[in-house]
Amino acid sequence: MAEQQAQQPELPDPVEMSHKMANIAERSQKLVTEFLERHSSAPSAKLDPLNIGSAFLEMTTHMMTDPVKMMQAQMSLWQDYMNLWQSTTRRMLGEDAEPTIAPQEGDRRFKHESWDENQVFDFIKQSYLLSARWMQSTVSDVEGMDDKTSKKVDFYTRQFVDAMAPSNFVMTNPEVLEATLESRGENLVKGLENLLGDLERGDGKLSISMTDTEAFELGKNIALTPGKVVYQNDLIQLIQFEPTTKQVHKRPLLIIPPWINKYYILDLREKNSYVKWAVSQGFTVFIVSWVNPDAELAQKSFEDYMVEGPLAALDAMEKATGEKDANVVGYCLGGTLLACTLSYMEAKKDKRIKSATFLTTMTDFTEAGELGVFIDEEQLTALEDKMNKTGYLEGAHMATTFNMLRANDLIWSFVVNNYLLGKDPFPFDLLYWNSDSTRMPAAMHSFYLRNMYQENLLVQPGGIELKGVPIDLTKVKTPAFILATKEDHIAPWASTYAATQLFSGPVRFALAASGHIAGVVNPPASGKYNYWTNAKNPKDPESWLQGATEHPGSWWPEWAKWVGKHSGEKVPARTPGDGKLKVIEDAPGSYVAVKAQD
Numbered sequence: 001m002a003e004q005q006a007q008q009p010e011l012p013d014p015v016e017m018s019h020k021m022a023n024i025a026e027r028s029q030k031l032v033t034e035f036l037e038r039h040s041s042a043p044s045a046k047l048d049p050l051n052i053g054s055a056f057l058e059m060t061t062h063m064m065t066d067p068v069k070m071m072q073a074q075m076s077l078w079q080d081y082m083n084l085w086q087s088t089t090r091r092m093l094g095e096d097a098e099p100t101i102a103p104q105e106g107d108r109r110f111k112h113e114s115w116d117e118n119q120v121f122d123f124i125k126q127s128y129l130l131s132a133r134w135m136q137s138t139v140s141d142v143e144g145m146d147d148k149t150s151k152k153v154d155f156y157t158r159q160f161v162d163a164m165a166p167s168n169f170v171m172t173n174p175e176v177l178e179a180t181l182e183s184r185g186e187n188l189v190k191g192l193e194n195l196l197g198d199l200e201r202g203d204g205k206l207s208i209s210m211t212d213t214e215a216f217e218l219g220k221n222i223a224l225t226p227g228k229v230v231y232q233n234d235l236i237q238l239i240q241f242e243p244t245t246k247q248v249h250k251r252p253l254l255i256i257p258p259w260i261n262k263y264y265i266l267d268l269r270e271k272n273s274y275v276k277w278a279v280s281q282g283f284t285v286f287i288v289s290w291v292n293p294d295a296e297l298a299q300k301s302f303e304d305y306m307v308e309g310p311l312a313a314l315d316a317m318e319k320a321t322g323e324k325d326a327n328v329v330g331y332c333l334g335g336t337l338l339a340c341t342l343s344y345m346e347a348k349k350d351k352r353i354k355s356a357t358f359l360t361t362m363t364d365f366t367e368a369g370e371l372g373v374f375i376d377e378e379q380l381t382a383l384e385d386k387m388n389k390t391g392y393l394e395g396a397h398m399a400t401t402f403n404m405l406r407a408n409d410l411i412w413s414f415v416v417n418n419y420l421l422g423k424d425p426f427p428f429d430l431l432y433w434n435s436d437s438t439r440m441p442a443a444m445h446s447f448y449l450r451n452m453y454q455e456n457l458l459v460q461p462g463g464i465e466l467k468g469v470p471i472d473l474t475k476v477k478t479p480a481f482i483l484a485t486k487e488d489h490i491a492p493w494a495s496t497y498a499a500t501q502l503f504s505g506p507v508r509f510a511l512a513a514s515g516h517i518a519g520v521v522n523p524p525a526s527g528k529y530n531y532w533t534n535a536k537n538p539k540d541p542e543s544w545l546q547g548a549t550e551h552p553g554s555w556w557p558e559w560a561k562w563v564g565k566h567s568g569e570k571v572p573a574r575t576p577g578d579g580k581l582k583v584i585e586d587a588p589g590s591y592v593a594v595k596a597q598d
Contacts, residue, residue: 055152063142073141077134084130088123101129109167109408114174121174124166132161148376155373162407167416176420183422190422198418207396208414210435215427218588222429223264225276227587228576229289231316235300235308237289237589238316239263240581241275243573245282250568251354252284252317253327256310256334259290260398262436262592265521266331268429272523274556281560283567284574286317288334292594293441298391300441302337302448303466310341314352319580327355327563331520332491335361336452339499340464342478343471355566357481357559359520360491363473364459364498365452370405370489375453383449387442395437402434405489410434430517436595459502477505481562483555485512485519497541508562509537509544512555524554531555 063070080100087097103110103125110116115125139157142150166172170180170188179187194209201207216222227241255275257263266287267275278285288309293300310328318324330338335358342356362368368375387393403410417423425431457463462470480503484493493511500507512519513529522529532548551558577583 052152052156055149055156058145058149059139059142059153063138065144069141070138073134073138077130080130080134081127084123084126088119088126091119091122099126101126101133103129107408108413109165112175114178118174121172124172128164128166132165135161148372151370152373155370159404159407162412165408165412168412168420170420173416173420176416179421187420187422191419194418194422194424202396205396208411209418209425210410210414210428211425211431212427213432213435216429216432218264218593219586222269222432223267223588223592224270225267225273225279225587229584229587229589230320230576230581231313232584232589232591233308233312234297235291235293235305236313237291237584237591238313239287239289239587239589240320240574240576241279241285241287241587242576243284244279246573247570248282248284248573249564250323250571251325251327251566252286252321252323252574253278253329253563253567254310254313254317255285255287256313256328256330256338257288257290258331258333259305260333260438260440262292262433262438263287263289264588264592265430265433265517267588268433268521271525272429272521274521274523277523277556278560281564282570283563284321286313286320288313289589289592290438291591292395292438293392294439295391298387298442301443302340302451305337305444306341306344306466309337316581320576321574321579325352325354327357327566328353329357329359330361331359332361332516333448335359336363336458339363339473339476340458340466340471342476343473344466344469346475346477347469347472353478355479355481355563356476357483357563358496358499359483360485360488360516361482361496361499362452362491363502364495365456366459366498367492367495368453369492369495371401372453374401375449377454380446380449380454384442384446387440387445391442393440393442393445395439398440399435399437402490430521459498473499473502474504476503478503479505479566480507481559482507482509483512483520483559484509485515487513487515488519490516494541497544500537500544501539507537509534510555510558511545511548522554522556524556527553529553531558533558 084100087100090097099122110125114121116122136154136157139153140150142153145153170176176187195206198207198209199205201209225241227239229237230240231238255263255266255278257266267273270276275285275287290309291297314326317326328338330336338356338358339361342353345351345353365372383393386397414425418425451457451464455463458471458473461472461474464471480499482496482499484491484496486493488496497509500509510531510533512522512531514522519529530550530552531554532545532550534544534548536544536547538544538547
């Protein structure tokens with residue numbers, strides 16, 4: 001008995017606990033007061049800015065026209081629950097019983113052993129999974145809805161299902177209950193402090209901490225490949241990286257990252273830096289570091305991003321190296337801009353880009369993936385109203401949108417870790433970058449969403465004009481290397497494959513395993529994932545995959561071999577500042593350091 005008492009955890013100090021609760025109460029009162037003041041003076045917002053209600057109303061209307069199907073769905077759920085009751089009863093009687101349903105492979109919400117070993121929590125888990133499967137399948141089976149409405153209903157049904165997972169609540173999460181008993185509730189107090197801290201950091205809006213932001217410093221332990229800023233304008237800083245080989249390819253390499261995020265996704269750490277690796281392969285590497293725009297840049301257009309982005313960078317690179325020609329890499333939205341630039345340059349008979357690499361890039365937005373859920377007239381109008389008030393779209397808005405695409409990994413896992421378990425987030429370079437969001441100028445972002453996502457005009461010859469030039473991707477003859485990733489939730493690989501049928505020049509398509517980030521940032525040394533290639537580009541992407549050859553490991557060496565053929569002979573390595581452009585400052589530069597809330 002004495003041993004059992006000795007093993008009991010100590011009760012928290014009542015005085016310390018009282019101080020904590022008083023501090024929490026004071027901070028909570030302040031947040032509530034500020035919230036009420038802000039919203040009492042603000043104009044009334046539209047009740048349904050995401051236009052969800054009309055989508056679910058249409059779904060319900062179509063669902064009620066087929067009562068027999070509804071009854072069959074109800075009977076199916078009832079039968080599943082009967083099977084669950086039977087298997088749970090057998091387990092309680094000491095018999096072996098196969099689970100009625102199991103989590104999908106990789107579902108980390110139910111990794112704690114109690115979800116399987118404890119009969120009560122196993123029942124809760126399976127009951128949730130059965131209900132979730134029934135709800136999602138019932139919604140997806142409704143006939144008669146247009147494709148856009150159907151996708152919206154599916155998406156927001158999944159958001160609801162994910163939010164209602166038993167792992168997200170104290171009383172139905174065995175790991176949280178265990179931590180609460182062991183710490184005498186200290187985890188919940190700490191979790192409340194974390195919640196208030198995130199609300200304060202978000203100025204009243206919940207800004208979930210995904211990583212220890214104090215653990216990283218640009219240029220010190222992240223974005224640390226040595227280089228210099230050699231050019232800048234309103235929209236970009238151009239970074240030239242220090243060579244690490246005595247000789248380099250004559251033709252320099254320009255990388256255009258998306259301006260929705262910051263460039264250092266391609267230069268996180270030494271072990272996973274695409275930039276550092278490309279430098280080590282003997283390329284003179286330049287990268288565009290986009291500005292984090294404020295209201296002064298509200299009228300910067302997509303056209304401005306082309307002129308002050310890749311076109312200005314090419315001019316600057318010629319001054320820096322003496323080389324007129326270049327190979328160019330565009331990542332995600334940076335690739336979309338590259339495609340537009342190639343068409344513009346083709347019309348102007350400008351042949352400076354000798355090869356183009358597209359990483360997870362959309363040009364045909366017919367099947368735009370789950371991001372299309374956020375694009376309709378009602379939502380775009382609401383978004384433009386918001387941008388017109390500030391001159392830009394807040395970085396947090398974009399971050400929330402992308403996080404919703406993987407809500408269990410990027411929202412609910414942190415709710416459990418930070419607020420229920422009361423833990424501090426782990427320092428992780430990728431999540432630090434993911435949280436380092438950027439703003440979007442109003443004019444540019446409206447043009448991009450309306451002309452590409454909503455109207456899909458980029459795929460139509462002459463559908464859009466830039467600097468008075470009709471953009472026609474079918475006239476692009478530049479040799480292209482297109483990389484897609486198989487599990488991409490932002491740029492679905494079958495949609496990125498469409499560019500193989502658009503460009504008129506030679507196209508090499510490769511498909512990497514994993515998703516939009518991990519599939520791209522996959523260094524050879526990691527030995528992770530695989531990729532597929534096929535010498536032919538049939539019209540149908542699935543036919544391409546059926547005839548493709550699978551290769552182990554990273555796609556980087558495959559690409560280096562391809563782009564090397566377009567890079568000319570070797571010349572003595574170039575050091576930033578040696579040419580006609582003088583050094584402005586050390587990499588990573590000042591533009592990348594500006595936070596969205598600055």
